[in-house]
Every structure is written in structure tokens, then in C-alpha cells.
Amino acid sequence: MRFSFRQAVGMVLGYLLLAAAPLLLAYLGPLPEPRPFWVEFGVGLGFVGMGVLGLQFLLTGRFRNVASSVGLDLMLQFHREVGIVAFLLILAHPVILFATDPTYLEFLDPRVNLPRALALSSVLAALVLLVVTTLWRQELKISYEWWRTGHGVLALFVILIGLVHGLQVGHYLSPVWKQVIWVVLTLAAVGLLLKNRVIRPLRLKKRPFQVVEVREESPGVWTLALEPRGHGGVDFRPGQFVWLTLGSSPFSLQQHPFSISSSAEEPGRVELTIAELGDFTSGISSVPSGTTAFLEGPYGAFVPEEAEEGEDGEPGAAGAVFIVGGVGITPVMSMLRTFRDRGDSRPIVLVHGAPSEDRALFRDEVEALSGMLDFKTVHVLEEAPDSWEGERGLVTPEVLDRHLPEDGLAEWEYFVCGPPPMMDAVEQHLRSRGVPASRIFSERFNIV
Ligand SMILES: Cc1cc2nc3c(=O)[nH]c(=O)nc-3n(C[C@H](O)[C@H](O)[C@H](O)COP(=O)(O)OP(=O)(O)OC[C@H]3O[C@@H](n4cnc5c(N)ncnc54)[C@H](O)[C@@H]3O)c2cc1C
Incomplete structure (x- = not known):
């Protein structure tokens, strides 16, 4: 909010x-x-x-x-x-x-x-x-x-x-x-x-995009890269989402919301990272390059405050805590990539729940980014090999308590995106730890 x-x-x-x-x-x-x-x-x-x-x-x-x-x-x-x-x-x-x-x-x-x-x-x-x-x-x-x-x-x-x-x-x-x-x-x-x-x-018809790349990120998850044709692209804030229509008509019944996963510093190339779920998302892997697309938006309030900026005269946040599960990492990738491109030095904690090591979306890139930003990453794997020394199981309040910032919890901004039960539990826990609702931002992928 x-x-x-x-x-x-x-x-x-x-x-x-x-x-x-x-x-x-x-x-x-x-x-x-x-x-x-x-x-x-x-x-x-x-x-x-x-x-x-x-x-x-x-x-x-x-x-x-x-x-x-x-x-x-x-x-x-x-x-x-x-x-x-x-x-x-x-x-x-x-x-x-x-x-x-x-x-x-x-x-x-x-x-x-x-x-x-x-x-x-x-x-x-x-x-x-x-x-x-x-x-x-x-x-x-x-x-x-x-x-x-x-x-x-x-x-x-x-x-x-x-x-x-x-x-x-x-x-x-x-x-x-x-x-x-x-x-x-x-x-x-x-x-x-x-x-x-x-x-x-x-x-929208006057502002078409074209699919320029479809690449696999992890099993069943694809990134669709789009470039504007004849206009400047989408001017978005990291964490926002767009409604995607594929094909030559923006009047198609199939219009689906997806968070932008690319950097807000690159409005001329918008990337959406999409997990296969139903009929539309299962067809993403076979979308040919050159396909026309329309992006309506950007929309959304799941956006970190600008560096050093406080809201309504309040002091700026101490940093950002991202608590995400599965494909819920997509809007956060946009934030991290944008922070990298802007040289943003705010402290960051990322708690990322994933089914397994090979299905921990963007794991390698997150590791690389953690070297460039003021960044602590915690991967929580549901299924982990014996050699795994990190967190196992689900993103529970106990896991959070081990990794949340030790001081001034209420001063940080929290971004929560993942499976609904995880989101409910995390939001409840943050509130019980004294984080004001105004500092908790949630993006729910199952709005209807
Ligand atoms: C704000 C927002 C951001 C999202 N960002 C991402 C993302 O970055 N990556 C990702 O993989 N998924 C994201 N999603 C979820 C994605 O929109 C759905 O998975 C997709 O629309 C499912 O379509 P389908 O036909 O493949 O599946 P279906 O089996 O037809 O639908 C599965 C469920 O998805 C929802 N849904 C289906 N069609 C629509 C639609 N046109 N509009 C709204 N909801 C719909 C419904 O709840 C439906 O029950 C986001 C959703 C929202 C609301």
C-alpha cells in the first residue's frame, strides 16, 4: 500500500x-x-x-x-x-x-x-x-x-x-x-x-511489441523477451506487472497478467518470466520469435521506494526484505536487476523458497548479484541433497526469524510473493513481529 x-x-x-x-x-x-x-x-x-x-x-x-x-x-x-x-x-x-x-x-x-x-x-x-x-x-x-x-x-x-x-x-x-x-x-x-x-x-494496437526471445530458466519456466515496435516501450517501476496479449489483435480474450522480471533501466526490452500452469502459460515455450504482442500497463503497487526516498515525510526504509516462493521471485528479479543498474546500495535480504536446487529460479544470477549489491541470500529448499548446508523445508516463521534483520525490523520494507499459504503465514508473522502493514507489500498471482 x-x-x-x-x-x-x-x-x-x-x-x-x-x-x-x-x-x-x-x-x-x-x-x-x-x-x-x-x-x-x-x-x-x-x-x-x-x-x-x-x-x-x-x-x-x-x-x-x-x-x-x-x-x-x-x-x-x-x-x-x-x-x-x-x-x-x-x-x-x-x-x-x-x-x-x-x-x-x-x-x-x-x-x-x-x-x-x-x-x-x-x-x-x-x-x-x-x-x-x-x-x-x-x-x-x-x-x-x-x-x-x-x-x-x-x-x-x-x-x-x-x-x-x-x-x-x-x-x-x-x-x-x-x-x-x-x-x-x-x-x-x-x-x-x-x-x-x-x-x-x-x-494498444498502436503500441505493438514483438517477441525476440523465449528461453528456459528452469524446468517449466520460460522467459519471454519483448521489444517495442515503433515506440519507446514500457516505462515501469521495478516490481510492476503488465497484461500480456499474444497475436495480432489486442482484442483477444486471452489477456494475462505477468510481473516484469527485467530491469526498469531497460524499457526497450521487457522480459516476463512465466511458469507453465494452464492452457495459455503452457504454450509460452512454443511462441515463435517475431510473434506480435501487446502489453497493457504497467500496473501495481508492489514497488520499492526510490533510494533515499521516504513516503509522506516518513524516513526512508532501512532496506528491503524479499520473501518469495517459486515463480514469485519474478518481480523481485526486476527490483534486483534495477538496483544493480542504478548502483543502489540499500541493504537487501532475500529469502527464496524453491522445490529443489535445480528448480530454484535465477539461483545463479541471484548469487552473482549478491556480490554486486549489499545483499544476503537465503535459499530454502523443499528437497535438498545431503550436502546442502542451507535451510530446508518451507519458508516458515522459524526460518524467517533466523534471517530477518536483527534490529529495527519495523524500519525495513517487506515484499512478499509466492504461494498463498506462504504469503498468509509470512504476512501474519511480520505483523506479529511489529512490522506495520504500510511496510508490507504483497503481490498475489491468484487474484481471481
Ligand atoms: C499481478 C500478477 C502478476 C503475475 N505475474 C506472474 C509472473 O510473473 N509469472 C507467472 O508465471 N505468473 C504470473 N501471474 C500468474 C499468471 O497470470 C497466471 O498463471 C496465468 O494467467 C494463468 O493462465 P493459464 O491460462 O495458463 O492458466 P489457467 O489454468 O487458465 O488459470 C490458472 C489460474 O490463473 C488465473 N488466471 C487465468 N487467466 C487469467 C487472466 N487472464 N487474468 C488473471 N488471472 C488469470 C486464474 O486464477 C486461474 O484460476 C501473475 C498474476 C498476477 C495477478
């Missing part, structure tokens, strides 16, 4: 204000005769539900400034949790109305108004689908790409029907000026979706 308390308060207040905007709009100007409390309450929840739903498009809008201070995983986690809140608010709207006054059931009665009944019942079904497919995507065996496409379509459908429903009922939105604002607010949300899914790929 790279935002101050004041910025956090500002973000929360801004969010609440925007979420309440439809409700505020409803209550602006001359009001109609009040109805029973529970009817008004149910209607109010519908307006707030629409506000929260509209803001969902903002949260996934991949705004670089927000994403680089809050972090994508935090944004998406918030998006996920708030999505359930929006679902409950919108669902509570008809439920409360039906319970208070059963005549409202006619909104779902096809004999009274077939298009309206169809639209409103489909919207309820769409909301249930949105939540179920998001919470249980993997159990339902829906691929990420199809889920993402369907998610956008369903969300668009719900918000557009909400727009029409608000206008049709018109109780609070009868003045034309209110209708105009209602339409503008809804279209702003839809516009964010279009920006993300249409305008951004169009812009």
Missing part, C-alpha cells in the same frame, strides 16, 4: 459519495407524496444498489494511478466483496417492496406487462449468475476468459435494465433534468466498461 491515511479517508469518502449519488439525485428538488416507510426504504436500497453497482465498473477500470497506490489485488478483492453488497442491496429492493405491499408483485407479472416482467426477472437471474459464477468459477469449471466476458455482459445488462426501470417507474425521477442526470450517471458507468474493453485495446 502506498497511500497515506488522509488519502485513504479521501478515497473512502469519495467512494461513499459516488455510491450515494443516485439516492441523492432521487431526493433532490420537489418530492412526491411520501409513501409508507418500508416502501421508501426498499426504493432507497434500489438507488444505493445501482450506485454501488455502477462503481463496480470504476473499480475494474484499471486506472493506473489508483492501481499503483492501492494495488490490483486489493482493488479486485474490494470489487468482489462490494459486488455481493450490490447484489444484496438490489435484491432487497424488490423483496422489501413485495413484502410490504404485494401489489408490487405485478412488476413481475407477464400478464400485466410482458416486456417489463421479462426484463426484471432476467435482471434478477443475471444478478444471481454474476455472483455464483464469480464465487464458484473454478468449481463450475468456467475458464477465466469466458467468465470475464460473461461477467462484463451480465453487468452491462443489469445496469442498463436498472436505467430503464428507474426511468419507467419515474416516481422520483419524473423531472426531465433528473432523468438526464440518471442517464448520464449510468452511461458514465457503461463508458468505463467500454473504455476498458474497447478503447484501451484500440490504443
